[in-house]
Amino acid sequence: MLLAIETSCDETGVALFTKDGKLVKHLLYSQVALHSPFGGIVPEIASRKQLEVLPPLTEKLLKDCSVKLKEVEAVAVTFGPGLIGSLLVGVSFAKALCFRFNIPLIKVDHLQAHITAIFLEKSVEFPFIALLVSGGHTAIFLVKDWEEFYLLGHTRDDAAGEAFDKVAKLLGLGYPGGPIISKLAEKGKPGVLQLPRPLIEDPGFDFSFSGLKTAVLNLLKKNPEVKPEDLCAEFEEAIAEVLVKKTLSAAERLKINRVVVAGGVAANKKLRELFKNEASKKGITCEFPSPEFCTDNAAMVGALGIKLWERKRFVNLLEEPYARGSYLSL
Protein backbone atom coordinates (compact mmCIF):
# COMPACT_ATOMS: atom_id res chain seq x y z
CA MET A 1 0.00 0.00 0.00
CA LEU A 2 1.11 3.52 -0.77
CA LEU A 3 0.01 6.44 1.38
CA ALA A 4 -0.13 9.75 -0.51
CA ILE A 5 -0.21 13.12 1.25
CA GLU A 6 -1.01 16.62 -0.05
CA THR A 7 -0.63 19.70 2.16
CA SER A 8 0.77 22.37 -0.17
CA CYS A 9 -1.84 25.03 0.50
CA ASP A 10 -5.18 25.13 2.32
CA GLU A 11 -6.36 21.60 1.56
CA THR A 12 -5.33 18.51 3.52
CA GLY A 13 -5.47 15.40 1.36
CA VAL A 14 -4.64 11.75 2.09
CA ALA A 15 -5.03 8.77 -0.23
CA LEU A 16 -4.33 5.04 -0.18
CA PHE A 17 -3.27 3.09 -3.26
CA THR A 18 -2.60 -0.60 -3.76
CA LYS A 19 0.85 -1.47 -5.07
CA ASP A 20 -0.57 -2.07 -8.56
CA GLY A 21 -1.83 1.52 -8.71
CA LYS A 22 -5.48 1.22 -7.75
CA LEU A 23 -6.88 4.12 -5.74
CA VAL A 24 -8.57 2.58 -2.70
CA LYS A 25 -9.87 5.81 -1.18
CA HIS A 26 -8.97 9.46 -0.75
CA LEU A 27 -10.10 12.02 1.81
CA LEU A 28 -9.97 15.78 1.61
CA TYR A 29 -10.35 18.44 4.25
CA SER A 30 -10.83 21.94 2.87
CA GLN A 31 -10.14 25.11 4.85
CA VAL A 32 -12.14 27.32 2.48
CA ALA A 33 -14.57 28.47 5.19
CA LEU A 34 -11.65 29.52 7.42
CA HIS A 35 -10.05 31.74 4.77
CA SER A 36 -13.20 33.01 3.09
CA PRO A 37 -13.62 36.08 5.35
CA PHE A 38 -10.14 37.25 4.27
CA GLY A 39 -10.84 36.94 0.51
CA GLY A 40 -7.77 34.73 0.10
CA ILE A 41 -5.51 32.28 1.92
CA VAL A 42 -3.74 33.38 5.12
CA PRO A 43 -0.57 31.22 5.19
CA GLU A 44 -0.17 31.13 8.99
CA ILE A 45 -3.76 29.96 9.48
CA ALA A 46 -3.34 27.40 6.69
CA SER A 47 -0.26 25.73 8.19
CA ARG A 48 -1.66 25.61 11.73
CA LYS A 49 -4.82 23.95 10.45
CA GLN A 50 -2.79 21.44 8.39
CA LEU A 51 -0.99 20.45 11.58
CA GLU A 52 -4.28 19.93 13.38
CA VAL A 53 -6.02 18.01 10.59
CA LEU A 54 -3.40 15.75 8.97
CA PRO A 55 -2.92 13.11 11.74
CA PRO A 56 -6.64 12.44 12.42
CA LEU A 57 -7.46 12.51 8.68
CA THR A 58 -4.79 9.85 8.06
CA GLU A 59 -6.18 7.76 10.94
CA LYS A 60 -9.68 8.03 9.47
CA LEU A 61 -8.49 6.97 6.03
CA LEU A 62 -6.72 3.90 7.41
CA LYS A 63 -9.74 2.99 9.52
CA ASP A 64 -12.17 3.46 6.60
CA CYS A 65 -10.00 1.14 4.49
CA SER A 66 -9.36 -1.34 7.34
CA VAL A 67 -5.62 -0.90 6.83
CA LYS A 68 -3.08 -0.77 9.66
CA LEU A 69 -0.33 1.84 9.64
CA LYS A 70 2.31 -0.89 9.57
CA GLU A 71 0.81 -2.21 6.31
CA VAL A 72 1.79 1.03 4.53
CA GLU A 73 4.91 0.22 2.47
CA ALA A 74 5.78 3.66 1.05
CA VAL A 75 4.76 7.30 1.46
CA ALA A 76 4.46 9.86 -1.36
CA VAL A 77 4.20 13.50 -0.37
CA THR A 78 4.06 16.89 -2.07
CA PHE A 79 7.44 18.59 -1.60
CA GLY A 80 6.60 21.80 -3.47
CA PRO A 81 5.76 24.29 -4.82
CA GLY A 82 3.38 25.72 -2.25
CA LEU A 83 3.18 27.55 1.06
CA ILE A 84 6.30 26.68 3.04
CA GLY A 85 4.52 26.22 6.39
CA SER A 86 1.82 23.98 4.92
CA LEU A 87 4.34 21.93 2.93
CA LEU A 88 6.53 21.38 5.97
CA VAL A 89 3.63 19.85 7.88
CA GLY A 90 3.09 17.19 5.20
CA VAL A 91 6.77 16.54 4.54
CA SER A 92 7.65 16.25 8.26
CA PHE A 93 4.70 13.94 8.91
CA ALA A 94 5.67 11.74 5.94
CA LYS A 95 9.32 11.61 7.00
CA ALA A 96 8.36 10.66 10.56
CA LEU A 97 6.24 7.76 9.27
CA CYS A 98 9.06 6.59 7.01
CA PHE A 99 11.61 6.69 9.86
CA ARG A 100 9.29 4.84 12.22
CA PHE A 101 8.41 2.03 9.82
CA ASN A 102 11.63 2.05 7.81
CA ILE A 103 9.83 2.52 4.50
CA PRO A 104 10.74 4.63 1.44
CA LEU A 105 9.74 8.25 0.94
CA ILE A 106 8.74 9.52 -2.50
CA LYS A 107 8.97 13.20 -3.41
CA VAL A 108 6.16 14.51 -5.61
CA ASP A 109 6.03 17.86 -7.40
CA HIS A 110 2.64 19.51 -6.96
CA LEU A 111 2.29 20.78 -10.53
CA GLN A 112 3.34 17.47 -12.06
CA ALA A 113 0.79 15.77 -9.79
CA HIS A 114 -1.98 18.11 -11.01
CA ILE A 115 -1.17 16.97 -14.56
CA THR A 116 -0.80 13.26 -13.83
CA ALA A 117 -4.20 13.36 -12.07
CA ILE A 118 -5.53 12.53 -15.55
CA PHE A 119 -4.18 8.96 -15.18
CA LEU A 120 -6.51 8.32 -12.23
CA GLU A 121 -9.34 7.94 -14.72
CA LYS A 122 -7.96 7.82 -18.24
CA SER A 123 -4.97 6.67 -20.17
CA VAL A 124 -3.31 9.26 -22.38
CA GLU A 125 -0.39 8.38 -24.56
CA PHE A 126 2.94 10.23 -24.15
CA PRO A 127 3.93 12.75 -25.42
CA PHE A 128 1.09 15.22 -24.79
CA ILE A 129 0.68 18.94 -24.24
CA ALA A 130 -0.50 19.91 -20.76
CA LEU A 131 -2.04 23.15 -19.61
CA LEU A 132 -1.71 23.51 -15.84
CA VAL A 133 -4.09 26.21 -14.77
CA SER A 134 -4.49 26.63 -11.03
CA GLY A 135 -4.59 29.14 -8.19
CA GLY A 136 -0.87 29.85 -8.19
CA HIS A 137 0.28 28.72 -11.65
CA THR A 138 -0.57 28.89 -15.32
CA ALA A 139 1.83 27.06 -17.59
CA ILE A 140 2.06 24.95 -20.73
CA PHE A 141 4.21 21.81 -20.68
CA LEU A 142 5.27 19.22 -23.17
CA VAL A 143 5.03 15.98 -21.21
CA LYS A 144 7.15 13.17 -22.64
CA ASP A 145 7.11 10.83 -19.68
CA TRP A 146 6.06 10.67 -16.01
CA GLU A 147 9.37 12.34 -15.18
CA GLU A 148 9.96 14.50 -18.26
CA PHE A 149 8.15 17.83 -18.18
CA TYR A 150 9.34 20.51 -20.63
CA LEU A 151 8.17 24.02 -19.72
CA LEU A 152 6.99 25.83 -22.89
CA GLY A 153 5.54 28.97 -21.32
CA HIS A 154 4.05 30.33 -18.12
CA THR A 155 2.37 33.40 -16.73
CA ARG A 156 4.52 36.48 -16.40
CA ASP A 157 2.39 37.78 -13.49
CA ASP A 158 -0.90 36.45 -12.07
CA ALA A 159 -2.12 32.89 -12.49
CA ALA A 160 -5.57 32.46 -14.07
CA GLY A 161 -7.06 31.15 -10.79
CA GLU A 162 -5.60 34.09 -8.92
CA ALA A 163 -7.25 36.44 -11.45
CA PHE A 164 -10.61 34.71 -10.84
CA ASP A 165 -10.12 35.07 -7.07
CA LYS A 166 -9.08 38.74 -7.23
CA VAL A 167 -11.88 39.75 -9.58
CA ALA A 168 -14.37 38.01 -7.26
CA LYS A 169 -12.89 40.03 -4.40
CA LEU A 170 -13.25 43.26 -6.40
CA LEU A 171 -16.91 42.42 -6.97
CA GLY A 172 -17.38 41.48 -3.30
CA LEU A 173 -18.42 37.95 -4.26
CA GLY A 174 -16.37 35.86 -1.81
CA TYR A 175 -13.64 33.22 -1.99
CA PRO A 176 -12.67 31.12 -3.95
CA GLY A 177 -13.66 33.24 -6.91
CA GLY A 178 -13.59 30.68 -9.74
CA PRO A 179 -16.75 28.71 -8.97
CA ILE A 180 -18.67 31.86 -7.89
CA ILE A 181 -17.79 33.83 -11.04
CA SER A 182 -18.57 30.82 -13.20
CA LYS A 183 -22.05 30.45 -11.66
CA LEU A 184 -22.85 34.16 -12.03
CA ALA A 185 -21.50 34.17 -15.61
CA GLU A 186 -24.21 31.64 -16.59
CA LYS A 187 -26.80 34.40 -16.09
CA GLY A 188 -24.83 37.01 -18.05
CA LYS A 189 -23.74 37.59 -21.62
CA PRO A 190 -20.17 37.86 -22.85
CA GLY A 191 -19.60 40.77 -25.25
CA VAL A 192 -22.00 43.23 -23.57
CA LEU A 193 -18.84 44.61 -21.91
CA GLN A 194 -15.41 44.42 -23.51
CA LEU A 195 -12.28 43.10 -21.83
CA PRO A 196 -8.86 42.46 -23.42
CA ARG A 197 -7.46 39.02 -24.32
CA PRO A 198 -3.88 39.54 -23.07
CA LEU A 199 -1.05 38.20 -25.27
CA ILE A 200 -3.53 36.29 -27.46
CA GLU A 201 -1.78 37.36 -30.67
CA ASP A 202 1.71 36.89 -29.21
CA PRO A 203 3.43 33.92 -30.90
CA GLY A 204 5.03 32.71 -27.63
CA PHE A 205 3.40 30.55 -24.97
CA ASP A 206 3.53 32.97 -22.03
CA PHE A 207 0.44 34.38 -20.37
CA SER A 208 -0.34 37.59 -18.48
CA PHE A 209 -3.51 38.10 -16.46
CA SER A 210 -2.77 41.05 -14.19
CA GLY A 211 -3.78 43.58 -16.90
CA LEU A 212 -7.10 41.83 -17.30
CA LYS A 213 -7.72 42.26 -13.58
CA THR A 214 -6.86 45.98 -13.85
CA ALA A 215 -9.19 46.29 -16.84
CA VAL A 216 -12.02 44.94 -14.65
CA LEU A 217 -11.14 47.46 -11.94
CA ASN A 218 -11.13 50.36 -14.43
CA LEU A 219 -14.41 49.25 -15.93
CA LEU A 220 -16.00 49.16 -12.48
CA LYS A 221 -14.64 52.60 -11.62
CA LYS A 222 -15.95 54.09 -14.86
CA ASN A 223 -19.30 52.42 -14.65
CA PRO A 224 -20.25 51.11 -11.18
CA GLU A 225 -23.70 50.20 -12.52
CA VAL A 226 -22.47 47.37 -14.79
CA LYS A 227 -24.30 44.10 -14.35
CA PRO A 228 -21.93 41.76 -12.44
CA GLU A 229 -23.24 38.76 -14.40
CA ASP A 230 -22.26 40.37 -17.74
CA LEU A 231 -18.87 41.31 -16.33
CA CYS A 232 -18.31 37.75 -15.07
CA ALA A 233 -19.39 36.27 -18.42
CA GLU A 234 -16.98 38.49 -20.36
CA PHE A 235 -14.14 37.93 -17.87
CA GLU A 236 -14.58 34.15 -17.98
CA GLU A 237 -14.70 34.16 -21.77
CA ALA A 238 -11.57 36.35 -22.03
CA ILE A 239 -9.57 33.94 -19.82
CA ALA A 240 -10.92 30.84 -21.57
CA GLU A 241 -10.15 32.20 -25.06
CA VAL A 242 -6.53 32.97 -24.18
CA LEU A 243 -5.93 29.61 -22.48
CA VAL A 244 -7.48 27.63 -25.33
CA LYS A 245 -5.76 29.52 -28.14
CA LYS A 246 -2.27 29.31 -26.61
CA THR A 247 -2.54 25.65 -25.63
CA LEU A 248 -3.88 24.49 -28.97
CA SER A 249 -1.27 26.51 -30.85
CA ALA A 250 1.45 24.80 -28.76
CA ALA A 251 -0.05 21.43 -29.75
CA GLU A 252 -0.14 22.43 -33.42
CA ARG A 253 3.37 23.88 -33.37
CA LEU A 254 4.79 20.69 -31.81
CA LYS A 255 2.55 18.49 -33.97
CA ILE A 256 1.03 16.69 -30.98
CA ASN A 257 -2.68 15.96 -31.08
CA ARG A 258 -3.26 15.18 -27.40
CA VAL A 259 -3.92 17.86 -24.78
CA VAL A 260 -4.51 17.50 -21.02
CA VAL A 261 -5.93 20.41 -19.03
CA ALA A 262 -5.42 20.21 -15.25
CA GLY A 263 -5.47 22.29 -12.04
CA GLY A 264 -8.32 24.02 -10.22
CA VAL A 265 -9.40 26.27 -13.11
CA ALA A 266 -9.75 23.16 -15.32
CA ALA A 267 -12.96 22.54 -13.36
CA ASN A 268 -14.47 25.54 -15.19
CA LYS A 269 -17.38 24.47 -17.43
CA LYS A 270 -16.96 27.23 -20.00
CA LEU A 271 -13.25 26.46 -20.38
CA ARG A 272 -13.96 22.75 -20.82
CA GLU A 273 -16.60 23.45 -23.50
CA LEU A 274 -14.41 25.87 -25.43
CA PHE A 275 -11.47 23.46 -25.33
CA LYS A 276 -13.57 20.55 -26.56
CA ASN A 277 -15.10 22.60 -29.41
CA GLU A 278 -11.90 24.23 -30.63
CA ALA A 279 -9.76 21.09 -30.21
CA SER A 280 -12.16 18.92 -32.21
CA LYS A 281 -12.03 21.43 -35.12
CA LYS A 282 -8.27 20.82 -35.24
CA GLY A 283 -8.38 17.05 -34.74
CA ILE A 284 -6.90 17.36 -31.25
CA THR A 285 -8.21 15.31 -28.32
CA CYS A 286 -8.58 17.16 -25.08
CA GLU A 287 -8.83 15.44 -21.68
CA PHE A 288 -9.66 16.82 -18.24
CA PRO A 289 -9.58 15.12 -14.84
CA SER A 290 -13.01 15.07 -13.13
CA PRO A 291 -13.57 18.33 -11.22
CA GLU A 292 -12.93 16.40 -7.97
CA PHE A 293 -9.34 15.77 -9.14
CA CYS A 294 -8.74 19.25 -10.63
CA THR A 295 -8.39 21.14 -7.35
CA ASP A 296 -5.85 20.01 -4.74
CA ASN A 297 -6.18 16.40 -3.56
CA ALA A 298 -3.95 13.51 -2.52
CA ALA A 299 -5.16 11.07 -5.19
CA MET A 300 -3.17 13.04 -7.78
CA VAL A 301 -0.07 12.81 -5.56
CA GLY A 302 -0.53 9.05 -5.44
CA ALA A 303 -1.09 8.82 -9.21
CA LEU A 304 2.47 10.06 -9.75
CA GLY A 305 3.80 8.55 -6.51
CA ILE A 306 2.88 5.01 -7.63
CA LYS A 307 4.94 5.40 -10.80
CA LEU A 308 7.93 6.81 -8.89
CA TRP A 309 7.63 3.97 -6.37
CA GLU A 310 7.73 1.46 -9.23
CA ARG A 311 10.89 3.22 -10.51
CA LYS A 312 12.39 3.30 -7.00
CA ARG A 313 12.81 7.09 -6.92
CA PHE A 314 13.29 7.29 -3.17
CA VAL A 315 14.68 10.27 -1.33
CA ASN A 316 17.11 10.41 1.55
CA LEU A 317 15.10 11.10 4.67
CA LEU A 318 17.73 13.26 6.33
CA GLU A 319 19.09 15.13 3.37
CA GLU A 320 16.16 15.90 1.11
CA PRO A 321 15.08 19.52 1.58
CA TYR A 322 11.75 21.10 0.73
CA ALA A 323 11.89 21.71 -3.03
CA ARG A 324 9.82 21.73 -6.17
CA GLY A 325 10.51 19.28 -8.98
CA SER A 326 12.55 20.24 -11.96
CA TYR A 327 11.26 21.21 -15.39
CA LEU A 328 13.26 20.79 -18.55
CA SER A 329 13.50 23.21 -21.45
CA LEU A 330 13.43 22.27 -25.11
Ligand SMILES: Nc1ncnc2c1ncn2[C@@H]1O[C@H](COP(=O)(O)OP(=O)(O)OP(=O)(O)O)[C@@H](O)[C@H]1O
Ligand atom coordinates in the same frame (compact mmCIF):
# COMPACT_ATOMS: atom_id res chain seq x y z
N1 LIG B 1 -15.10 26.30 -11.70
C1 LIG B 1 -14.00 27.06 -11.61
N2 LIG B 1 -13.78 28.05 -12.52
C2 LIG B 1 -12.67 28.81 -12.45
N3 LIG B 1 -11.75 28.69 -11.50
C3 LIG B 1 -11.93 27.74 -10.57
C4 LIG B 1 -13.05 26.87 -10.56
N4 LIG B 1 -12.94 26.03 -9.51
C5 LIG B 1 -11.80 26.37 -8.86
N5 LIG B 1 -11.19 27.40 -9.49
C6 LIG B 1 -9.96 28.10 -9.10
O1 LIG B 1 -8.95 27.15 -8.92
C7 LIG B 1 -8.01 27.65 -7.95
C8 LIG B 1 -7.68 26.55 -6.97
O2 LIG B 1 -7.07 25.51 -7.70
P1 LIG B 1 -5.90 24.62 -7.10
O3 LIG B 1 -6.42 23.99 -5.86
O4 LIG B 1 -5.41 23.74 -8.16
O5 LIG B 1 -4.87 25.78 -6.85
P2 LIG B 1 -3.76 25.94 -5.75
O6 LIG B 1 -3.39 24.57 -5.29
O7 LIG B 1 -4.23 26.94 -4.77
O8 LIG B 1 -2.57 26.55 -6.58
P3 LIG B 1 -1.28 25.78 -7.19
O9 LIG B 1 -1.73 24.41 -7.59
O10 LIG B 1 -0.87 26.61 -8.33
O11 LIG B 1 -0.28 25.75 -6.09
C9 LIG B 1 -8.64 28.87 -7.30
O12 LIG B 1 -8.02 30.02 -7.81
C10 LIG B 1 -10.10 28.78 -7.75
O13 LIG B 1 -10.73 30.04 -7.88
Ligand SMILES: [Mg+2]
Ligand atom coordinates in the same frame (compact mmCIF):
# COMPACT_ATOMS: atom_id res chain seq x y z
MG1 LIG C 1 -2.83 23.07 -6.57
